[in-house]
Amino acid sequence: MNRLTSTHIVYLVALVTIIAGTVLVGTTGRNFFSAGNISDILTGTSILGFIAIGQTLVILVGSLDLSVPYVISLSSLVGAGIMANQAGNILPAALLALLVSALIGLANGAVVAGLKVHGFIATLGMGLIVSGYLGSTYQGSAGQAPLAFRLIGATGIGPVPVSTLIMLACAAVVLVMLNTTRLGHAMYAVGGDAPVARMSGVRTRTPVIAAHVICSTMAGLAGLLLAARLGVGSPTIGSQGGYDLLSIAAVVLGGTLLAGGKGSLVGTLGGVLIFAMLDNIMSVLQVNPFLKDVVRGIVIVVAVAVYARRRTAQRPARFGRGPTRPGDTAPPPGPGASRQGNGPARGDGTDARNEVPA
Amino acid sequence: MSVATERAVLQQNRSPRGERVLRALRTPSGAIFVLVAVLFVAVLAANPSFGEPGSLIRFIGRTAPIAIAAIGQYFVIVSGEFDLSMGSVVTAQVIIAGNLIGQDESRTLPVLALMIVFGAFVGLVNGLVTTLLKVPSFIVTLGTMLALLGLVLFWTGGAATGNPADSFRQIGRGGIQDIPVLEVLPYPVILLAVVAGAAFWLMRRPYGRTLVAVGDNPHAAALTGAPVWWIRTRAFMLSSLAATAAGVILVGYAGVHPSVGQGYEFTAITAVVLGGVVLGGGRGWVLSAAAGAFALELLFTLLNFLGVESTWRDSVQGAIIIVAVAAASRNWQRKRRGASTQAHDEHRPIAAPTPAPGTEGGT
Numbered sequence: 001m002n003r004l005t006s007t008h009i010v011y012l013v014a015l016v017t018i019i020a021g022t023v024l025v026g027t028t029g030r031n032f033f034s035a036g037n038i039s040d041i042l043t044g045t046s047i048l049g050f051i052a053i054g055q056t057l058v059i060l061v062g063s064l065d066l067s068v069p070y071v072i073s074l075s076s077l078v079g080a081g082i083m084a085n086q087a088g089n090i091l092p093a094a095l096l097a098l099l100v101s102a103l104i105g106l107a108n109g110a111v112v113a114g115l116k117v118h119g120f121i122a123t124l125g126m127g128l129i130v131s132g133y134l135g136s137t138y139q140g141s142a143g144q145a146p147l148a149f150r151l152i153g154a155t156g157i158g159p160v161p162v163s164t165l166i167m168l169a170c171a172a173v174v175l176v177m178l179n180t181t182r183l184g185h186a187m188y189a190v191g192g193d194a195p196v197a198r199m200s201g202v203r204t205r206t207p208v209i210a211a212h213v214i215c216s217t218m219a220g221l222a223g224l225l226l227a228a229r230l231g232v233g234s235p236t237i238g239s240q241g242g243y244d245l246l247s248i249a250a251v252v253l254g255g256t257l258l259a260g261g262k263g264s265l266v267g268t269l270g271g272v273l274i275f276a277m278l279d280n281i282m283s284v285l286q287v288n289p290f291l292k293d294v295v296r297g298i299v300i301v302v303a304v305a306v307y308a309r310r311r312t313a314q315r316p317a318r319f320g321r322g323p324t325r326p327g328d329t330a331p332p333p334g335p336g337a338s339r340q341g342n343g344p345a346r347g348d349g350t351d352a353r354n355e356v357p358a
Numbered sequence: 359m360s361v362a363t364e365r366a367v368l369q370q371n372r373s374p375r376g377e378r379v380l381r382a383l384r385t386p387s388g389a390i391f392v393l394v395a396v397l398f399v400a401v402l403a404a405n406p407s408f409g410e411p412g413s414l415i416r417f418i419g420r421t422a423p424i425a426i427a428a429i430g431q432y433f434v435i436v437s438g439e440f441d442l443s444m445g446s447v448v449t450a451q452v453i454i455a456g457n458l459i460g461q462d463e464s465r466t467l468p469v470l471a472l473m474i475v476f477g478a479f480v481g482l483v484n485g486l487v488t489t490l491l492k493v494p495s496f497i498v499t500l501g502t503m504l505a506l507l508g509l510v511l512f513w514t515g516g517a518a519t520g521n522p523a524d525s526f527r528q529i530g531r532g533g534i535q536d537i538p539v540l541e542v543l544p545y546p547v548i549l550l551a552v553v554a555g556a557a558f559w560l561m562r563r564p565y566g567r568t569l570v571a572v573g574d575n576p577h578a579a580a581l582t583g584a585p586v587w588w589i590r591t592r593a594f595m596l597s598s599l600a601a602t603a604a605g606v607i608l609v610g611y612a613g614v615h616p617s618v619g620q621g622y623e624f625t626a627i628t629a630v631v632l633g634g635v636v637l638g639g640g641r642g643w644v645l646s647a648a649a650g651a652f653a654l655e656l657l658f659t660l661l662n663f664l665g666v667e668s669t670w671r672d673s674v675q676g677a678i679i680i681v682a683v684a685a686a687s688r689n690w691q692r693k694r695r696g697a698s699t700q701a702h703d704e705h706r707p708i709a710a711p712t713p714a715p716g717t718e719g720g721t
Contacts, residue, residue, distance in 0.1 A: 132673025293508030
């Protein structure tokens with residue numbers, strides 16, 4: 001049992017969800033594995049998947065990104081606005097939208113790595129700045145995506161939507177980056193212990209900035225995809241979805257430590273899949289939309305509680321299997337140890353007291 | 359820590375009161391009071407009538423709910439955790455008050471008691487799941503936030519209606535009339551003063567000291583015999599109770615609406631962080647957190663008087679948070695351990711020139 005890493009457990013939870021889904025959907029007389037339903041679930045994974053991939057990197061380096069909803073909205077507006085229903089504009093519009101998103105990520109990364117502001121505050125502030133710009137510049141949905149672009153959101157190969165394929169391709173690229181490149185290893189190192197990484201000769205700012213840039217670019221991709229689905233850009237599309245907190249929940253559900261340094265992208269994809277299946281099952285069962293949030297909230301906490309005490313999946317070992325450190329999550333303070341600990345502490349205290357009058 | 363350093367700390371702590379206050383103002387927790395003063399002067403310059411006692415006390419009353427929420431959030435943040443469920447607790451309490459009290463004055467007290475018990479219960483659940491099941495508090499309170507809001511909206515069918523009795527709303531709106539200078543002393547101001555006083559007292563009690571120690575280093579605190587799980591759980595309960603108090607005031611101010619607590623958790627966290635409290639725990643003063651709330655509200659008032667379009671307010675708020683926290687983090691980095699500053703300040707070697715007699719250069 002102890003060999004099970006969190007990634008395994010995530011997929012076990014996903015398996016349980018599939019079984020529960022098959023039974024529950026079966027009771028309404030429908031088939032959980034019908035092509036339409038599978039396509040629905042996979043469509044549900046694509047948007048959250050993009051964001052969660054980026055969020056995984058940001059959390060791995062020990063930061064957070066709360067600005068994603070506003071980046072999504074901005075990207076959808078920039079993309080749809082420049083396309084203006086002209087098929088020839090698709091490429092420049094998409095590139096510009098991604099460039100704007102990447103610049104926001106660069107600003108996030110610079111504030112976090114350069115000014116040493118906690119990622120929570122830096123990206124919350126950046127999100128507010130972008131949200132102010134969105135609120136003052138756009139009154140409502142704007143722009144128009146041409147038909148060729150809208151097809152990306154609508155077509156699929158068999159039951160697999162194109163959007164999911166793009167998401168999986170991005171995940172594969174990021175996975176290779178994380179596991180084989182210098183940048184990927186540096187991300188784990190910086191997230192685990194930044195001072196140690198610095199003393200080992202790793203440039204600690206580059207991985208943080210890179211993670212933020214990739215995360216915002218992924219959010220920009222999600223925004224473009226939403227623009228393709230809706231046909232227009234919308235200033236509220238990101239914040240309505242609550243993608244910031246949901247993506248963080250998916251990443252943690254996937255077994256990545258919130259403090260950074262440990263985790264896996266594969267686990268994150270499992271977390272996204274669980275959310276998508278949960279949404280699908282509840283939609284099929286026609287659960288009250290408010291109760292959906294209740295179920296989601298409980299599932300997040302319970303699922304994380306299942307393996308919170310377990311070892312987290314670490315990055316693949318580079319130099320063979322190292323010795324496992326027993327009890328590296330919990331300190332081993334037996335009653336004897338704590339009594340030992342008390343002794344010197346009391347000694348220090350009396351020393352200090354003796355010294356004060358001297 | 360070398361003997362010479364200890365001596366330098368001692369000398370510092372025995373320096374005259376004025377010097378110590380000045381030094382405190384240079385830490386992030388002290389600088390927030392300077393920021394509040396600067397913003398206050400700026401608001402006065404933009405609109406001199408703001409300085410009249412009557413409008414000033416009403417401003418404090420308006421700020422009371424967010425300041426109380428910030429004080430509650432402070433307990434959780436200083437212990438090294440997050441409470442994202444605050445906004446949902448505020449909304450839930452407002453809707454409970456609206457639906458259960460109704461126009462029946464006699465129900466006010468029982469429902470108020472129920473709200474307090476409910477607030478403490480939510481905090482207890484947050485705390486126990488965080489500490490005993492070892493789920494990160496970010497995730498626990500995110501789950502509570504979703505579940506609580508969903509439950510309340512499901513209960514009311516999404517459109518919260520109901521209007522609690524006037525006597526209950528008076529807590530948020532009314533005040534003691536016929537005060538000499540101020541004309542009226544709003545109840546929220548009294549509540550804020552009581553909460554701030556109680557929090558100040560609590561942080562000087564063993565509980566407060568242990569809470570900060572737990573936030574700084576939970577392992578060390580556990581080794582000294584502190585029941586870390588129960589200390590953190592109580593911090594979560596205090597936070598939810600503060601959210602309850604904010605909800606009670608907001609019923610009077612804003613009425614019953616499902617979006618009344620929306621975003622409250624982020625505003626409270628922003629206020630706490632503006633107050634120089636470090637995310638991750640172990641640093642900061644509780645009254646600075648309340649001052650952070652006042653700084654935020656003064657900022658909004660200033661933007662209002664300057665005629666800035668309301669849509670740009672978010673942007674200005676975001677920029678100010680980043681700049682303030684960036685400045686504060688530089689400060690904390692320079693002086694690692696807050697209270698005893700100069701002794702650790704490499705650029706001002708006051709420890710070195712005065713080695714203790716009988717020691718070899720103080721090593």
